[in-house]
Amino acid sequence: MKAIRRFSVRPVLPEPLRPLHELAHNLRWSWHPETRELLRSVDPQGWQAGGEDPVRLLGTVRADRLAALAADRGFLRRLEVAVGDLRDYLTEPRWYQQADSRAGGELPRAIAYFSPEFGITATLPQYSGGLGILAGDHLKAASDLGAPMIGVGLLYRYGYFRQTLSPDGWQQEHYPVVDPHELPLTPLTEPDGSPARVTLALPGGRTLAARIWQAQVGRVPLILLDSAVAENGPAERDVTDRLYGGGSEHRLVQEMLLGIGGVRAVRAFCRLTGHPEPEVFHMNEGHAGFLGPERIRELAAYGIGFDSALWAVRAGTVFTTHTPVPDGIDRFSEELVARHFGEGGELAALDSRRLLALGREPEGVTVSGEGPPQFNMAVLGLRTAQRANGVSALHGRVSRGMFAGLWPGFDPEETPIGAVTNGVHAPTWTADAVQRQWTGSLTDAELWELRRTLREQLVHEVRARLRASWRQRGAGHAELGWVDDVLDPDVLTLGFARRVPSYKRLTLMLKDPKRLRALLLHPQRPLQIVVAGKAHPADEGGKRLIQELVRFADDPAVRHRIVFLPDYGMAMARCLYAGCDVWLNNPLRPLEACGTSGMKAALNGCLNLSVRDGWWDEWFDPDFGWEIPTADGQAAAEPERRDAIEAAALYTLLEQQVAPCFYDRGAWNHGGASGLPGRWLEMVRATLDRLGPKLRADRMLREYITGYYAPAAGAHRALTAEAAEELSGFADRVRREWPRVAVDHVEAATEPPTLGGSVPLRVRVALGDLPPSAVEVQAVTGRVDGDDTLAEPVYVPLKPNGGPDLSGRWTYEGELTLHRPGPFGYTVRVLPAHPLLSARAELGLLALPPEAPADQAAAR
Numbered sequence: 001m002k003a004i005r006r007f008s009v010r011p012v013l014p015e016p017l018r019p020l021h022e023l024a025h026n027l028r029w030s031w032h033p034e035t036r037e038l039l040r041s042v043d044p045q046g047w048q049a050g051g052e053d054p055v056r057l058l059g060t061v062r063a064d065r066l067a068a069l070a071a072d073r074g075f076l077r078r079l080e081v082a083v084g085d086l087r088d089y090l091t092e093p094r095w096y097q098q099a100d101s102r103a104g105g106e107l108p109r110a111i112a113y114f115s116p117e118f119g120i121t122a123t124l125p126q127y128s129g130g131l132g133i134l135a136g137d138h139l140k141a142a143s144d145l146g147a148p149m150i151g152v153g154l155l156y157r158y159g160y161f162r163q164t165l166s167p168d169g170w171q172q173e174h175y176p177v178v179d180p181h182e183l184p185l186t187p188l189t190e191p192d193g194s195p196a197r198v199t200l201a202l203p204g205g206r207t208l209a210a211r212i213w214q215a216q217v218g219r220v221p222l223i224l225l226d227s228a229v230a231e232n233g234p235a236e237r238d239v240t241d242r243l244y245g246g247g248s249e250h251r252l253v254q255e256m257l258l259g260i261g262g263v264r265a266v267r268a269f270c271r272l273t274g275h276p277e278p279e280v281f282h283m284n285e286g287h288a289g290f291l292g293p294e295r296i297r298e299l300a301a302y303g304i305g306f307d308s309a310l311w312a313v314r315a316g317t318v319f320t321t322h323t324p325v326p327d328g329i330d331r332f333s334e335e336l337v338a339r340h341f342g343e344g345g346e347l348a349a350l351d352s353r354r355l356l357a358l359g360r361e362p363e364g365v366t367v368s369g370e371g372p373p374q375f376n377m378a379v380l381g382l383r384t385a386q387r388a389n390g391v392s393a394l395h396g397r398v399s400r401g402m403f404a405g406l407w408p409g410f411d412p413e414e415t416p417i418g419a420v421t422n423g424v425h426a427p428t429w430t431a432d433a434v435q436r437q438w439t440g441s442l443t444d445a446e447l448w449e450l451r452r453t454l455r456e457q458l459v460h461e462v463r464a465r466l467r468a469s470w471r472q473r474g475a476g477h478a479e480l481g482w483v484d485d486v487l488d489p490d491v492l493t494l495g496f497a498r499r500v501p502s503y504k505r506l507t508l509m510l511k512d513p514k515r516l517r518a519l520l521l522h523p524q525r526p527l528q529i530v531v532a533g534k535a536h537p538a539d540e541g542g543k544r545l546i547q548e549l550v551r552f553a554d555d556p557a558v559r560h561r562i563v564f565l566p567d568y569g570m571a572m573a574r575c576l577y578a579g580c581d582v583w584l585n586n587p588l589r590p591l592e593a594c595g596t597s598g599m600k601a602a603l604n605g606c607l608n609l610s611v612r613d614g615w616w617d618e619w620f621d622p623d624f625g626w627e628i629p630t631a632d633g634q635a636a637a638e639p640e641r642r643d644a645i646e647a648a649a650l651y652t653l654l655e656q657q658v659a660p661c662f663y664d665r666g667a668w669n670h671g672g673a674s675g676l677p678g679r680w681l682e683m684v685r686a687t688l689d690r691l692g693p694k695l696r697a698d699r700m701l702r703e704y705i706t707g708y709y710a711p712a713a714g715a716h717r718a719l720t721a722e723a724a725e726e727l728s729g730f731a732d733r734v735r736r737e738w739p740r741v742a743v744d745h746v747e748a749a750t751e752p753p754t755l756g757g758s759v760p761l762r763v764r765v766a767l768g769d770l771p772p773s774a775v776e777v778q779a780v781t782g783r784v785d786g787d788d789t790l791a792e793p794v795y796v797p798l799k800p801n802g803g804p805d806l807s808g809r810w811t812y813e814g815e816l817t818l819h820r821p822g823p824f825g826y827t828v829r830v831l832p833a834h835p836l837l838s839a840r841a842e843l844g845l846l847a848l849p850p851e852a853p854a855d856q857a858a859a860r
Contacts, residue, residue, distance in 0.1 A: 013058065014070035019083040024054035025184045026086060028218040030121035031140060031427040033435065038082050042069065051571070053123040055184050090219055094146025095698075096705070107705065108713035110148045112266050112278035113138060114288035116258060117160075117243055118153050120217055122571040124183055125159035126224070128243050128534075129499040130596055131322055133570070134391075135284050136217075137425035141697035143218030144427075147705060150269065150278060151222035152262040152288075154254065155180060155213055160243045163534050163567045167473045169550030171535055171543045171566075175242065180213055180226065188212040188223065188269060196272060198225065198264040200256060201346045203339050208236045210257060212265050223269050225261050244536070252332050252340060255377065259290025260346060263298075279713045282318040282704075283385065286330060286377030292317060292384025293355055297347050304721055305728070306354050310384070312724040315836070316716030318708045319385035321378055321417070322593050324398045325503060331374035334360070358383045362405050382406060382417075386715060386838050387708050389418040391594040394617045398590050409846040416839035420707065421615050422594040423700030426692075429600035431578035438605075438688060444681045451581070451605060451684065456489035458579025462530055463487070465565050465572070472566075486560050487528050492662045494609070495580030495601065497532040497568055500542040503591040506533060507545050509584070510552055511647030519651065520561040525659040528561045529584075530576060532568035577601040582625070582658060585610035586650060589630050590617075599695040605684040609658060611646070619694055623686035626653050711838070718836060727836050730774070731843060734832045740768030741775070743849035744809055746828050753824070759816040763798055763828050764809045765847075772800045776833040776840075777812040784825035795840075798828075 013020060020042070029035040039054040040047040043061045050056035069075050100107040117132030118124075118139065127133060135151070142149040158175035166172055188196040200208040209232055210225040227239040238246075239253050246254075263281075270277050281291055292313055299309035323329060334356055339345065341352050359380035361373040382388055382403060390396035396419025397412075404412040427435070437450055467483045487493070500506050509516055509529070519527055531549055535542025546564070553562045565572060577583075583601035585592070585608070595614035602608060608625035610616040620627055629649045631642040661683075665675040693699065719727065745764040753759055761779055777800075782793040798812035805811070816826055830847040831840050 014066055016070045016076055017066060019079055020058060023082060024058055026216045027120050027184060029054060033432045035082050038078055096146040106710055108279040108709050110276040110278040111280045111282060111709055112150045112152055113282045114152045114262050114291055115284035116287040118151060118222060119570060122569055126156055128160040131285060134422055137697040139217045139220045140425040141701040143220045145698055145701055149220050150266060151220060152266060153224050154240045154258055155224035155226040156240055156243045157228050158242045164472050165469060165550060165566050169547040171546050173537050185213040185215050188214050188272060196268050198261045200261055203345050208239060210261055223265050225257055225265055248332055249336060252336060255287050256290050256346060259288045260294040263291050263294045279716045280316050280709050283381050284320055285322050286381045289377045289380035293347055297350055300349055306351060307728040308724040311727050312719045313384055314386040315719040316712050317385040318712055319381040319388040321399050322391055324395060324402060324593055325591055330377040334375050337375045387712055389420050392421045392614045392618055393419050394590055395593040407841040407844045410841045414841050416841050420700060420703045421618060422596050423695055423697040424596050424599045425697040426603055429577055430603045434604050440689060444676050447681055448676050452489060454578045455493055458575055459487040459489050461575045462563055466563055469566050486563060492527040492659055493580050494527060494529045494582045494584050495576050496584040497576055498597055500533040500535040500545055502541055503588045505586050507548050508586045508643060508647050511643055515651050517558055519654055520558050525663045527659060530563055532565040534568055578604040580606050582607050582609050586628055587611055587613050589613040602687050602695060603692055605688050607683055607687060623683055624691045626657060730834055734774060737768040737770050738845050741830055741847045742766045743828050743847055746849050753818050755818055755821050757818050761814050761816060763812045765830055766809050772810060776831050779814055779816055779826050779828055781816050781826040784823045788825055790825055
């Protein structure tokens with residue numbers, strides 16, 4: 001018989017132990033080993049049984065144990081030190097405060113960071129994969145740097161899902177209920193003690209209400225919206241049921257709650273706590289895109305027109321795209337969106353046609369996929385944010401091509417989408433042993449022993465998890481004696497763990513099963529592989545890939561050398577990253593936006609073996625690992641042939657480079673010990689010392705602060721209501737006049753140019769009724785290829801010479817300096833110019849000359 005309701009009966013902590021509550025409810029414990037060890041010592045068995053969850057621990061510890069701790073002077077001294085350290089961490093000035101002082105107070109007073117998922121700790125299961133883990137690391141880095149950030153998300157009552165396997169290896173999903181009262185959360189309340197709420201209007205006169213919960217991530221508050229409240233109807237109560245669950249309408253309402261409700265929750269939070277109002281709003285992917293229209297509505301309530309409000313909102317908004325895969329972008333039918341934003345729906349004060357236009361896919365945009373244009377959440381994000389970025393240098397280039405249709409006429413290289421390569425939060429993902437012991441002064445013998453200890457810990461973890469998995473699959477205890485021999489702490493260990501969409505190619509390693517078996521069972525140089533990952537519940541193809549891998553790993557001949565561990569999550573991941581020697585990554589290039597799992601492994605001295613995609617394309621070095629070659633030419637267009645070529649390259653690398661490097665034990669090493677793999681340890685050192693600092697989330701966040709948040713805050717402050725109205729009027733005038741803007745004539749010297757010389761240029765342009773101050777006339781110069789395409793162009797502003805002629809044309813002049821020999825070319829163009837525009841392509845307007853005669857197209 002099942003209970004119809006559940007609740008937790010919590011013991012009352014003795015007065016001397018009350019600070020434990022403070023430590024347990026600030027999630028800094030999840031990345032602070034000393035605090036974690038103190039909490040564990042309260043009840044080591046209860047800590048382990050409760051999944052290392054301090055809130056659960058304090059809710060179950062026995063009264064006699066609490067009484068003993070309250071009388072333990074040694075424990076109380078440790079508790080006093082831990083609480084004092086936390087309070088110092090929360091209040092002392094950090095990097096952000098020092099940087100803001102140096103910048104004269106130009107950094108934003110607060111930043112709101114919206115994400116559909118946050119991976120802070122396994123005890124707060126509100127994440128599915130890399131997007132959420134990145135969001136969690138973003139908040140942790142903000143806390144460590146002292147950045148005044150507010151995280152905004154949804155509280156899912158069933159989280160993502162727990163994964164088990166059927167006897168035949170098929171993924172099965174389970175959704176345990178998440179009770180917020182059992183999590184490190186506190187409700188946001190009004191002054192009268194009632195729960196703080198936000199509400200949204202839904203079609204048919206319905207209302208969606210959501211309660212606001214708060215988690216404390218170090219110095220950073222994370223506010224989460226929960227629709228499971230009594231005043232909602234059954235459908236509305238289930239809006240925040242599952243992460244990425246439900247059909248199209250369910251997802252749309254979830255994203256309305258995240259974007260619109262999230263802005264309203266931020267306003268309530270700031271009103272009730274005194275936290276500064278955000279000057280910058282950051283969308284972590286398009287799921288939060290409706291925050292833009294909501295902020296337009298806020299300004300419209302003060303009588304600001306739609307266009308002016310849009311410019312004002314854009315100024316302080318940052319958008320990060322995380323996927324080069326069209327299927328990774330949420331798209332909705334315009335009819336569905338119109339129904340939710342029409343009469344009686346949400347944002348009814350706005351012109352619904354204008355709102356729909358913000359998310360409409362333009363013709364030719366490659367993200368539109370199959371069928372008619374849809375309301376695209378990434379397009380909405382890009383149109384309502386003045387600054388946008390991808391998450392690696394390669395992904396930035398891919399995104400500029402992917403979304404170039406939003407800025408027609410411009411080369412993809414000028415699409416205003418930059419790049420900030422992701423980073424990972426080192427204190428979270430670096431093993432405690434590595435944090436304690438790693439210094440450049442460790443001898444080879446000491447470093448090798450550290451790495452072996454981590455590998456041995458992984459072996460024990462794998463055996464325990466594998467035994468539990470087989471028991472869930474129906475195996476009896478007597479059948480599982482073989483598990484005690486699974487993996488070997490002295491064997492080269494590869495890790496492969498991530499989500500399981502098809503482009504990540506979980507089963508590429510199985511392309512030639514005979515060759516893989518030979519690698520696993522090699523008599524002198526064996527290797528072993530630990531695999532984990534979840535397929536989306538609706539992804540039948542991904543589930544088949546998992547089943548294929550599981551069936552291979554179930555073979556008694558190899559099951560001691562390759563394992564699949566179900567229910568991949570943060571707790572498992574940390575052990576995998578630390579214990580593996582090599583991290584394998586073989587996606588279809590360039591479909592991996594960044595791929596941070598290899599970063600986390602590298603922080604522990606694990607070497608990377610990866611396709612040149614995401615961050616590895618940017619920072620690959622033979623001292624850090626190996627590059628898996630990718631197929632090109634015709635083979636790249638034939639999936640079976642491509643996979644065969646790249647799998648063969650993977651096997652060859654393992655056979656001829658990776659395994660020999662690991663097992664090549666020199667007679668002596670500089671540490672004084674014999675029988676150690678000298679070259680391997682050199683690579684481990686290089687990974688820790690040279691690669692590791694690049695991979696950290698604090699590096700990433702500094703780049704966001706200086707390159708995106710500070711400029712956005714400056715633009716937000718500059719775009720007052722009057723300035724926004726002026727900029728909106730400027731944009732309207734330019735758009736009206738642009739059909740009359742043209743480059744009529746380009747005149748250059750006819751003498752052959754010489755290195756170090758210059759080419760004088762005279763250009764005649766028509767500006768319609770626009771003044772010269774409204775445009776910039778540029779010469780674009782650089783080397784040219786055989787098709788006269790400019791490479792690495794340089795932009796040279798030309799200056800007007802006098803006033804307009806009798807026909808109204810203006811003459812512009814300038815010089816092109818010739819710094820390098822070889823083929824050289826130029827063109828001329830006219831662009832809108834305004835001090836509050838952040839990029840040349842922002843208005844998407846461009847005027848080019850008519851095609852020049854061949855002998856004038858380029859100077860060679």
